[in-house]
Amino acid sequence: MxxxxxxxxxxxxxxxxxxxxxxxxxxxxxxxxxxxxxxxxxxxxxxxxxxxxxxxxxxxxxxxxxxxxxxxxxxxxxxxxxxxxxxxxxxxxxxxxxxxxxxxxxxxxxxxxxxxxxxxxxxxxxxxxxxxxxxxxxxxxxxxxxxxxxxxxxxxxxxxxxxxxxxxxxxxxxxxxxxxxxxxSAEDFAFSHPGGSLGRRLLLRVSDIMHSGDQIPRVLEDTTLSGALLEITRKGLGMTTIVSPTGELTGIFTDGDLRRTLDKSPNVHKTLIRDVMTHNGKTIQADHLAAEALNIMEEMKINALPVTDDDGNLVGAINMHDLLRAGVI
The missing domain is CATH 3.40.50.10490 (Glucose-6-phosphate isomerase like protein; domain 1)
Incomplete structure (x- = not known):
């Protein structure tokens, strides 16, 4: 040859x-x-x-x-x-x-x-x-x-x-x-590019794609770790939020928190979620652009965000899969 x-x-x-x-x-x-x-x-x-x-x-x-x-x-x-x-x-x-x-x-x-x-x-x-x-x-x-x-x-x-x-x-x-x-701003840019995937990425708001109502994974602070794990499994967002009796967000518990908690060999039936949850985690509001949620997740290396109102009350939840399905990523 x-x-x-x-x-x-x-x-x-x-x-x-x-x-x-x-x-x-x-x-x-x-x-x-x-x-x-x-x-x-x-x-x-x-x-x-x-x-x-x-x-x-x-x-x-x-x-x-x-x-x-x-x-x-x-x-x-x-x-x-x-x-x-x-x-x-x-x-x-x-x-x-x-x-x-x-x-x-x-x-x-x-x-x-x-x-x-x-x-x-x-x-x-x-x-x-x-x-x-x-x-x-x-x-x-x-x-x-x-x-x-x-x-x-x-x-x-x-x-x-x-x-x-x-x-x-x-x-x-x-x-x-x-x-x-x-x-x-990114929003200004969006109005110049309303069509196609770029428009979706820039014009979609968190409220358009977040989980709300009964779809939100949430437990009370005195829920056991095992109860929180059941809620994570039921809702399928890879995390659960923790709220006060009045609905105010007080924490979040994610897959990462679970791995860190299991390293301490806790009793999952007695340990309360308030003792192992992440306090003061990142949140976003419903009227923000979905692209902003993506920026926060990428910067903080997290896969989900609770959505709150001006008073800190939980109104929704959003994760990376939601952004992917919506074409934001």
């Missing part, structure tokens, strides 16, 4: 690793460029009373489309305008209240440069993302975000690769900085 890998076969792996290395190095250089220009760009966008209009030609245009989409989905109203189309009527989509982000690696892309006088005349603030800080575009901008790269990952130095990656990452950095500055 002829060896499938001859001495003249392409080394796909080496080529791929070289491309990844070059693009990683391009991204690393961006850290030093999160400077006063970046801060100024953020301040201009935060003060914008209109929308952020992103424009760019060719591969820069593709990246610009994604940046506009990311900004729009994270609290900064934004859309993309093709610079060629802008010269043929789409300039009407831009208003003086908008901010324009123009992307060009060379900073001299003709279609972008052509509309610069119109943008300046309109009075819309201009932010540039270029690989040439001395270019026409960079000099006309109120803030220039430097996305220059030493080399492209393309061995011919022709196909935009490292440069588009750097521009994309700079756009993400801008979107995240603005998101945090606005105090944009």
């Amino acid at each position: 002829t060896d499938s890998i001859s001495s003249g076969a392409p080394d796909y792996r080496s080529s791929a690793l070289r491309a990844i290395r070059i693009e990683r190095e391009a991204i690393e250089t961006l850290e030093d460029r999160i400077n006063g220009e970046f801060t100024k760009a953020c301040e201009v966008i935060m003060a914008c009373k209109g929308r952020v209009v992103v424009t760019g030609m060719g591969k820069s245009g593709h990246i610009g489309n994604k940046i506009a989409a990311t900004l729009a989905s994270t609290g900064t109203p934004s859309f993309f305008v093709h610079p060629g189309e802008a010269s043929h009527g789409d300039m009407g989509m831009i208003t003086p209240q908008d901010v324009v982000i123009a992307i060009s690696n060379s900073g001299s892309t003709s279609e972008v440069v052509t509309i610069l006088p119109l943008i300046k005349r309109m009075g819309a603030p201009l932010i540039s993302m270029t690989g040439n800080p001395n270019s026409v575009l960079a000099k006309e901008a109120i803030a220039n975000l430097d996305v220059s790269v030493a080399i492209e990952a393309c061995p011919l130095g022709l196909a935009p690769t490292s440069s588009t990656t750097a521009t994309l990452v700079m756009g993400d950095a801008l979107a995240v900085a603005l998101l945090e500055a606005r105090g944009f």
Whole structure:
């Protein structure tokens, strides 16, 4: 059988690793460029009373489309305008209240440069993302975000690769900085993404999937350990809550608590659950997002949460399986 890998076969792996290395190095250089220009760009966008209009030609245009989409989905109203189309009527989509982000690696892309006088005349603030800080575009901008790269990952130095990656990452950095500055929340994000599994994950509330009424595993504080174990088995949530006679949650007993308790060889028929339960455990309220319940469980490395009202009374229970069935995980 002829060896499938001859001495003249392409080394796909080496080529791929070289491309990844070059693009990683391009991204690393961006850290030093999160400077006063970046801060100024953020301040201009935060003060914008209109929308952020992103424009760019060719591969820069593709990246610009994604940046506009990311900004729009994270609290900064934004859309993309093709610079060629802008010269043929789409300039009407831009208003003086908008901010324009123009992307060009060379900073001299003709279609972008052509509309610069119109943008300046309109009075819309201009932010540039270029690989040439001395270019026409960079000099006309109120803030220039430097996305220059030493080399492209393309061995011919022709196909935009490292440069588009750097521009994309700079756009993400801008979107995240603005998101945090606005105090944009997971719930805000949900309203921009109501469809599919992402929408379910972000819009579902604990009340939508929790166990309530007789489905809640619960025992009184003077219940024996054996009685608590029977309740855990009956309800099938891997835990039981412990409540006072008035219904106030006072503790929780989980599989983990059981393992720790059995190490002490207790008398399961005489030991009271209040003596082995976990006091002051984590809880969540019914109107919170189910995604918040997931975050608490993952952070605390637990599989279930009691649900309480404002007065600390037990109103429900939720576990990891509920989140899984609901598509939150």
